[in-house]
Amino acid sequence: xxxxxxxxxxxxxxxxxxxxxxxxxxxxxxxxxxxxxxxxxxxxxxxxxxxxxxxxxxxxxxxxxxxxxxxxxxxxxxxxxxxxxxxxxxxxxxxxxxxxxxxxxxxxxxxxxx
Amino acid sequence: xxxxxxxxxxxxxxxxxxxxxxxxxxxxxxxxxxxxxxxxxxxxxxxxxxxxxxxxxxxxxxxxxxxxxxxxxxxxxxxxxxxxxxxxxxxxxxxxxxxxxxxxxxxxxxxxxxxx
Numbered sequence: 001x002x003x004x005x006x007x008x009x010x011x012x013x014x015x016x017x018x019x020x021x022x023x024x025x026x027x028x029x030x031x032x033x034x035x036x037x038x039x040x041x042x043x044x045x046x047x048x049x050x051x052x053x054x055x056x057x058x059x060x061x062x063x064x065x066x067x068x069x070x071x072x073x074x075x076x077x078x079x080x081x082x083x084x085x086x087x088x089x090x091x092x093x094x095x096x097x098x099x100x101x102x103x104x105x106x107x108x109x110x111x112x113x114x
Numbered sequence: 115x116x117x118x119x120x121x122x123x124x125x126x127x128x129x130x131x132x133x134x135x136x137x138x139x140x141x142x143x144x145x146x147x148x149x150x151x152x153x154x155x156x157x158x159x160x161x162x163x164x165x166x167x168x169x170x171x172x173x174x175x176x177x178x179x180x181x182x183x184x185x186x187x188x189x190x191x192x193x194x195x196x197x198x199x200x201x202x203x204x205x206x207x208x209x210x211x212x213x214x215x216x217x218x219x220x221x222x223x224x225x226x227x228x229x230x
Contacts, residue, residue, distance in 0.1 A: 034218055043120065043207050043221035044158075090157060101148070102219060104157045 002027040004093050006105035013081050014113050021076040021108050023091030033074040034092040034102075035065055044090065050074060061085070086112045117141050118210050120222025128230055129200060135193045135225045137208030143188035144210035148219060149181070152205045164191050198229045 003026045013019050025031060032051050036044040048059025055067040065076045074091060091105040117140040125133055137147055146165050150158040162178075164170040164185035172178045180202075182194040191210070195202050205226055209219035 036221070041205075041224070041226065043118075043223040044209075046218050046220065049218055101160055101163060106157045 002031065002093055002095060002103050004091050004103050004105035006089075006091055006108050008108045009106070010109045010111065012111040012113060015083050016080050019076075019078045019081045019085070019110070021089050021091075021110070023074045023076065023105060025072050025074065025091075025093045027072075027093060027095065029095070030067075030069060032094040033065075033067060034094070035059065035063070035074075035076045036090045036092060036104075037061075038088045038090065038107075040087075047076070047089075081110075081112055083112045083114065086110055116220040118144075118208065118220045118222040120208050120225055122225060123223060124226045124228075126228045126230065127198065130197055133195045133198055133227060135195075135206055135208070135227075137191045137193070137210065137222050139189045139210040139220070142210075142212050142220075144191070145188065145213035146211050147185055147191035148209045148211075149183060149191075149193050150207045150209070152207060152224075158207060161193075195227065198227070200229045203227055203229045 005024045007022050034049045035047040038044045047063050048057050050057050050067045058064050063078050067074050088107045088109045090107045093103045119138045121136045149161045151161050152158050160173050161176045162170045162172045162183050164183050166185050166188050170183035185191040205224050207224040209221045211217045211219045
C-alpha cells in the first residue's frame with residue numbers, strides 16, 4: 001500500500017529565511033505528487049503538483065518542489081518565507097495510471113517568527 | 115478556476131438531530147467528490163468517494179447509514195450526518211475533481227460541526 005511520510009510535525013522559521021518541508025513516499029511506481037496548504041479552520045489549497053517531466057515544479061505563492069526518484073522524495077521549498085505562509089502543509093500521493101483515492105501525509109505545521 | 119464551495123462553514127446543533135452539508139463545484143463539473151473528516155491536529159481521513167449518479171463508496175469503518183452521501187448532479191454532493199452525537203463533532207471537508215488521470219482534488223473550506 002502506498003504511504004506518505006512527512007518527518008517534521010512542526011517547523012519554525014524566521015521571516016525571510018528559506019524553507020524546506022520534507023516528504024517521502026512509498027509506492028511501487030512513480031505516483032502523482034501534490035502539496036497542499038491549509039490555513040486554520042479552512043480547507044486545502046493546492047500549491048503545486050508533479051505528474052512527469054521536469055522534476056522541479058513551480059507552484060503558487062513562490063513555492064517550488066523537487067521530485068527525486070532515487071530518494072522517493074518530493075520536498076517543498078521556498079527561498080524566503082513570509083509571515084502569511086504560516087499554515088499546515090500536506091504532501092499527497094495518487095497512484096499514476098488512473099484516478100484513485102489520495103493518500104495524505106500527516107502534515108507539517110509551519111510557524112513563522114518575525 | 116476550480117472553486118469548490120462548502121456550506122455551512124459552521125454548525126452547532128443538539129444531539130439527535132441530522133445535519134446536511136453541501137459541497138458544490140462552482141466552475142467545473144465534478145465527476146467525483148470526496149468527503150473527509152479531520153480530527154484536531156491530524157491529517158485528513160477519507161470517509162467516502164462519490165461519483166455522480168452512483169452510490170458512494172465508503173472507507174472501512176465509516177458507517178454508511180450514519181453518513182449519507184448523495185451526488186445527484188455533476189456540481190453538487192451532500193453529506194448528511196444522521197442522528198448526530200457529540201462524537202460526530204469534527205471538521206468535515208469535501209473535495210471535487212473533474213476526473214481524468216492525476217487530476218488534483220479541489221477542496222472546500224470545510225464545515226466545523228459541533229454537537230452539543
